[in-house]
Amino acid sequence: MTAAQIFDLAGKVALVTGASSGLGARFAEILAANGAAVVLVARRADRLDAVKSRIEKSGGRAIAVEADVRDRAAMQAAFDAAENAFGTVTILVNNAGIVHSGRAVDLAEEDWRRVLATNLDAVFYWAQEAARRMLAAGTGGAIVNIASVLGFSPDKGVAAYATAKAGVVQLTKALALELSFKGIRVNAIAPGWIVTEINRDYLAGPGAAMKRQIPMGRFGDVGDLDGPLLLLVSDAGRYMTGVTIVADGGQLAALHV
Numbered sequence: 001m002t003a004a005q006i007f008d009l010a011g012k013v014a015l016v017t018g019a020s021s022g023l024g025a026r027f028a029e030i031l032a033a034n035g036a037a038v039v040l041v042a043r044r045a046d047r048l049d050a051v052k053s054r055i056e057k058s059g060g061r062a063i064a065v066e067a068d069v070r071d072r073a074a075m076q077a078a079f080d081a082a083e084n085a086f087g088t089v090t091i092l093v094n095n096a097g098i099v100h101s102g103r104a105v106d107l108a109e110e111d112w113r114r115v116l117a118t119n120l121d122a123v124f125y126w127a128q129e130a131a132r133r134m135l136a137a138g139t140g141g142a143i144v145n146i147a148s149v150l151g152f153s154p155d156k157g158v159a160a161y162a163t164a165k166a167g168v169v170q171l172t173k174a175l176a177l178e179l180s181f182k183g184i185r186v187n188a189i190a191p192g193w194i195v196t197e198i199n200r201d202y203l204a205g206p207g208a209a210m211k212r213q214i215p216m217g218r219f220g221d222v223g224d225l226d227g228p229l230l231l232l233v234s235d236a237g238r239y240m241t242g243v244t245i246v247a248d249g250g251q252l253a254a255l256h257v
Helices: 022-033 045-057 072-085 109-137 159-182 200-204 208-213 222-233 251-255
Strands: 013-017 037-042 061-066 091-094 141-146 184-191 244-247
Touching: 013 022, 013 072, 013 109, 022 037, 022 045, 022 061, 022 091, 022 222, 037 045, 037 072, 045 061, 061 072, 072 109, 091 109, 091 222, 109 141, 109 159, 109 184, 141 159, 141 222, 159 184, 184 222, 200 208, 222 244
Parallel strands: 013 037, 013 091, 037 061, 091 141, 141 184, 184 244
Antiparallel strands: none
């Protein structure tokens, strides 16, 4: 079997949350480029339409669904729209997330709940819904949750974010234990510092010194996650489940030296 065959996603239906920009947009475009029909989900309709247009101009298939991942009714509608357009979702990429900064003693309850609701609760609910529909359709599938290196080794000022991402790592294992025997694989990717439009100015300025903590000597590019993503959603990773792939340029390894 060739590499093109083993990574081929033709006939698959992928739903990507947080698909309007950054990693989510990249994930959606890579899935489409490898044959999947893609459902783009995010809150910013104009940005979703731009990603959809890029995919279609490259010969792919996509629909855009405006939704806040915390809204359970909107979640149901997104899966319904996917099924109406392409069929049962067989690949879910739980990418949507938000960040915060500030000392834990100053963190307001509403900010704690907002981060946990988006970065952990929604991951569970969307995975749960995807699994229910895969089971009902008998299709099997792959769920990929986006965690973070901060879920393994937190930093100051991100208590809620780090806690949520640690939860994502454990949730991934728990779901894999329950779903894998039904043909649904559940894995995660834990990126390190990846340059996107949200953090580009910070990493080029005040955060530039953090590069010294990375053995590879550079921040990641969104393309650095193409391989891990395709591995986990394709037949190339068909015997992988309950795993979190760390893609951080060696950052975590350096912390344990």
